[in-house]
Amino acid sequence: xxxxxxxxxxxxxxxxxxxxxxxxxxxxxxxxxxxxxxxxxxxxxxxxxxxxxxxxxxxxxxxxxxxxxxxxxxxxxxxxxxxxxxxxxxx
Amino acid sequence: xxxxxxxxxxxxxxxxxxxxxxxxxxxxxxxxxxxxxxxxxxxxxxxxxxxxxxxxxxxxxxxxxxxxxxxxxxxxxxxxxxxxxxxxxxxxxxxxxxxxxxxxxxxxxxxxxxxxxxxxxxxxxxxxxxxxxxxxxxxxxxxxxxxxxxxxxxxxxxxxxxxxxxxxxxxxxxxxxxxxxxxxxxxxxxxxxxxxxxxxxxxxxxxxxxxxxxxxxxxxxxxxxxxxxxxxxxxxxxxxxxxxxxxxxxxxxxxxxxxxxxxxxxxxxxxxxxxxxxxxxxxx
Numbered sequence: 001x002x003x004x005x006x007x008x009x010x011x012x013x014x015x016x017x018x019x020x021x022x023x024x025x026x027x028x029x030x031x032x033x034x035x036x037x038x039x040x041x042x043x044x045x046x047x048x049x050x051x052x053x054x055x056x057x058x059x060x061x062x063x064x065x066x067x068x069x070x071x072x073x074x075x076x077x078x079x080x081x082x083x084x085x086x087x088x089x090x091x
Numbered sequence: 092x093x094x095x096x097x098x099x100x101x102x103x104x105x106x107x108x109x110x111x112x113x114x115x116x117x118x119x120x121x122x123x124x125x126x127x128x129x130x131x132x133x134x135x136x137x138x139x140x141x142x143x144x145x146x147x148x149x150x151x152x153x154x155x156x157x158x159x160x161x162x163x164x165x166x167x168x169x170x171x172x173x174x175x176x177x178x179x180x181x182x183x184x185x186x187x188x189x190x191x192x193x194x195x196x197x198x199x200x201x202x203x204x205x206x207x208x209x210x211x212x213x214x215x216x217x218x219x220x221x222x223x224x225x226x227x228x229x230x231x232x233x234x235x236x237x238x239x240x241x242x243x244x245x246x247x248x249x250x251x252x253x254x255x256x257x258x259x260x261x262x263x264x265x266x267x268x269x270x271x272x273x274x275x276x277x278x279x280x281x282x283x284x285x286x287x288x289x290x291x292x293x294x295x296x297x298x299x300x301x302x303x304x305x306x307x308x309x310x311x312x313x314x315x316x317x318x319x320x321x322x323x324x325x326x327x328x329x330x331x332x333x334x335x336x337x338x339x340x341x342x343x344x345x346x347x348x349x350x351x352x353x354x355x356x357x358x359x360x361x362x363x364x365x366x367x368x369x370x371x372x373x374x375x
Contacts, residue, residue, distance in 0.1 A: 012338050014345035019320030023341045028334055030341065032324045 002050035003078050005041075006088040015042065027085045036060075037077050041086065050090035053078060093124040097233075097244045097292045099184070101176060102130035105168075107150065110136055113169035113268050117247040117283040120290075132179045136172050138165070154179060167271050170279050173249060180231050180244075181331040187233035187242060188340055191329045194232040194241050195224040197372045200299035201241045203232055203351070205329040208276075211306025211358070214254040217282050218361045219368065221262035226288040227296065236336070236343050239350075240295035245288040247281035255280045261361050300371065301326065301353040310359035312367045322353035 005011060010025040020038040023030040033041055043059050044051065051059070053074045057066040060074070081087035093102050094114070105111070124130075135153040138144040139162050149162035152175035159178060163171050181189050192205035193216035202224070206212040213229045220226040227243040235242050247268070250258055255270055255278060266283035301322045302314070326344050327333050333340045354371075358364035 012341045014323075014341075014349075016319035016323075016349070019318055021320055021323045021341075021345065023338070025338060028337075030324070030327055030333075032320045034318075034320060 002052050002090045003044065003056075003081075003087050004047075004050040004090045005044050006082075006085055011045075011086065013041070013045065022086060024085045029084065031084060031086070036073060037080075040074060040077055041081070044087060093126065093128050093130050094118060095122040095124050095292075096176075096246050098242055099132070099180065099244070100124055100128055100130045101132045101134060101179070103172070104133075104135040105137060105172075107136060107138075107165075107168050109165075109168040110172060113172075113281070116266060117268050117281050119283070120286045121245075132176075132183070134172070134175055134179065136168055136175070163274070167274055167279075169268060169281070170271050170274055173247065173281060176246070177230055180233070184233065185332050185335050187235055188333065188336055188343055189331045190232040190234060190326060191230070191331065192232040192326075193229045194227040194296075194298075195219045196227055196241075196296040197224050199296060200372070201227065201296035202300045202302060202368065202372070203241070203298055203326075204302055204304050205232070205326055206304050207329075209306075210304055211254075212304050213249055213251070214257060214306065214361065215304050215358070215364055217248045217250060217254070217258045217265070218261055218365050220248070220285055220288065221258075221265060222365045222369070224368075225291060225296075226284050234298075234343060234347065235295065236339055238295065239343065239346060240297050242295050243288070243292045245284045245292040247283055250280050250282055252277040257361060258282060298347050298351050301348060301351045302356045302368070302371075303354070304356045304358065304364075306359070307357050308359055310357050312356070312358040312360070312363040314354045314356050314367060314371065317353040317355050319348045319351075319353055322351070323348045 013022040020033045053071045056074050057070040093100050139151045143149040148165040150165050150168045151158045151162040152171045192203050193212045195202050204212050216229045229248040233242040268281040270280040272278045
């Protein structure tokens with residue numbers, strides 16, 4: 001399953017170092033993301049296309065091999081993003 | 092009378108002597124505008140009709156002729172006026188982002204003190220404005236979305252319970268209204284704002300610090316850095332009309348915290364608390 005930002009033009013966001021605050025114009029809710037969630041959101045916001053959890057893990061790990069627990073953590077975070085109306089499956 | 096408090100003019104009507112006396116005490120340096128001046132709000136404090144005018148007398152606050160909340164005992168006439176004026180702003184001033192916060196200024200830079208009731212925000216605010224900080228507001232920070240600055244109100248500072256005596260000792264020259272007991276908030280008194288704050292009530296200030304105060308008896312005054320993300324969320328939660336502003340409100344708060352150093356602040360004694368914040372202001 002690949003993921004993308006849900007209606008990117010309806011997300012307001014601002015990055016403060018390792019944190020991101022994001023507001024969904026669709027739901028009106030505002031959220032505070034740090035560490036993994038912030039990096040994940042930023043990666044999705046700047047990605048050219050939808051990405052799978054494994055592809056996101058590779059990007060977040062950079063030059064290092066992604067640890068095995070990273071993809072499941074990303075999947076869980078993506079599901080939470082879906083619940084919050086921030087991200088959605090593209091397929 | 093048409094009372095000016097910063098950018099806001101309120102037409103206040105009342106036949107109650109207690110209102111006139113309190114206004115003459117804590118608003119005595121404020122500008123009273125001419126009768127034909129446009130008023131943003133029209134309010135009245137009066138006895139309600141019927142038996143409650145005489146039997147356990149009550150007072151009611153009216154906004155445009157209608158009471159937005161229940162009557163209170165007559166002794167609380169001035170308190171209901173002040174609470175009513177707060178309600179007028181928080182419920183209607185949607186050309187500002189209205190944040191539940193005290194705000195003071197020094198050297199053109201504003202210190203925002205967002206905090207829930209009981210945090211010691213107003214006590215700290217009263218202490219600061221008696222030690223070289225200018226009062227902008229003790230309760231409602233009006234953030235202008237066009238300029239990003241905080242617009243002053245310079246209204247009396249509301250003190251509760253033990254804080255009343257704390258401020259009497261801390262600032263013996265401060266002018267306080269009569270203390271009213273047995274309100275929903277306990278004992279309440281209002282401190283007259285310093286004259287300079289009133290004279291400069293049309294001078295906005297750019298936010299430079301966001302400090303979340305928390306009074307804790309016996310605690311040493313301590314500032315702890317707060318992440319900008321956390322500060323943003325607390326400001327958003329403290330803003331009465333953040334949902335009304337939508338994206339503009341989000342961008343405004345984001346720009347505000349970006350420009351500020353943010354802290355949590357625990358204090359147990361007012362003099363040292365004021366000293367710590369003076370050092371903060373002197374650093375940059």
